[in-house]
Amino acid sequence: MAKIDDSVKKKVPELRFKGFTDDWEERKLSEGTSKIGDGLHGTPNYSDNGDVFFINGNNLVNGKIVITKETKLVTESNQSKDDKLLNMDTILMSINGTIGNLAWYNNERVMLGKSAAYLTVSNFDKKFIFSYLQTSTIKNYFLNNLTGTTIKNLGLKTIRDTTLFVPTLEEQQKIGSFFKQLDETIALHQRKLDLLKEQKKGYLQKMFPKNGAKVPEL
Template sequence: MLKMAKLKKSPEVRFDGYTEDWQVEVLEDIADIGDGLHGTPNYTESGSIYFINGNNLINGKIHVNNETKKVVLEEQSIADKELNQNTILLSINGTIGNLAFYQGESVMLGKSVAHIKLKVPSKFFIYHYLKSPFIQNYFLANLTGSTIKNLGLKTIRETEIWSPSEEEQILLGTFFENLDSLIQNHKTQLTKLKNLKKAMLVKMFPQEDATVPEIRFKGFDGDWEFSSFEDVFNYHRPDPYIVTSTEYSNDYKTPVLTANKAFVLGYTLEKNTFNQESIIFDDFTLDSKYVDFPFMVKSSALKILTIKEVKKFDLYFSFELLRNTKIEVMGHARHYIAVVQPTKVLAPKLDEQMRISKYLKNLDDLIENHNKQLKKLNNIKKACLSKMFVA
């Protein structure tokens, strides 16, 4: 159980039962700190040691790929060979502030990686303390260099670390590790779902010169038939639904939409909404979004699309068809009437469209749920990093 702290030298939020003041020391008192090679080693494809820099430190782990250079064992420095399970790595040149645990990987450090070899057992506490916003801001405020920024070892060594008892450090470290694990689980599931949908879009729609897809639901057969997008959609000009003011507030009710990644620009008091299930389509970028609630828009560059013949076409299926049809962007020009409408596409009978639509929409709902959970968990983590450590 968490409770609000009252002590001046303690964090705003603490676990129940802990009341003692935190103590301060500088990082060099509890760790040996250095950096990697200031130079270029002799690379070789036959090497067994990866030569890493700050961009190899991602989400707490060392990531290498086919592009990561290799060296032979003899190239490693004494410091490289003395890395241990109580070592934290920190990016200090160009990319600043990325962190990773050293977990026995065969690596040689470049100059953009600092090693922090802790003399204390609570590496998870120190790791998350270094990720806290006030430490990250301290690092950014003390960078050197004009073009490529550098975080000096002196700054790292002089970093103030406020810490509680070892017991509380372990508790805090475990709390953040569990939170990170939960976040990573959602990321993994999200990636799997996105990959599944990507694969199914290929298999459930005809490819190349085919007129039937590779995979179909049971009970459906026969060739898909060609139609143009002009046959599929009515389009509505956005003018009646464009907001007159961009003074948005979360206290207002009407969403103002865009077809790009942002989707919801804000909320307005205005009520001239478009009220049909529809697709908003950006005439310049070809971005599109499916919408099933009343909305307004900001830009006249949008087209609002609805189904022309509801007994022949399903809107969500047609949305996926539009989104996954290759249409060349012709510079900064309007596309819908001249380019998109004449485009020919294949579609099955309505009942098969609806079956495909239901499957894909279920996948999208699962993806959106994981996105929402990730956003919520990341906000929780951000708040906890601010409130559960001493600045």
């Protein structure tokens, strides 16, 4: 990556990949998405026999939809047309209470609640947008434009009007892939860390005497 001379006042980032020199263009998020919306504003009819998970913003963790034992089920008939139109270009984002948590949609059978918004990316690179939504600039914009008193809410109009500076599609793809690879590396090391913590816990139980024993198990 080449560092840009600070004295050159152009609409470009401080670091960028070699070979790219054009200014970035100011665009609204809505210009590069086919649809931005949110989920059901209410409570669906839950069903123990359902095969669709009803998710909200708290199910969006570290880029993934996380299903827990508390996650309720609904039947397919409860899904809206918008739920059924989610696709591999869709990014999910928490917009109520906790703001800005992101997850990729990977064809999971889900129904969205009101604290989960969806952004279906069309004219921008989806990996680029996913990374852009994590920047401090965008996060601060969201936090400064929340509504509500007790529970804060990020409105869909605010999301649609979000101002971005975007490069050519080729440069977007380079940047998006770069951060996607970083996320995958972080996830890999996190799994290793979790395994080491479990291993340590097991050793602590087996390498010290317990229950009146005079020697440890190992």
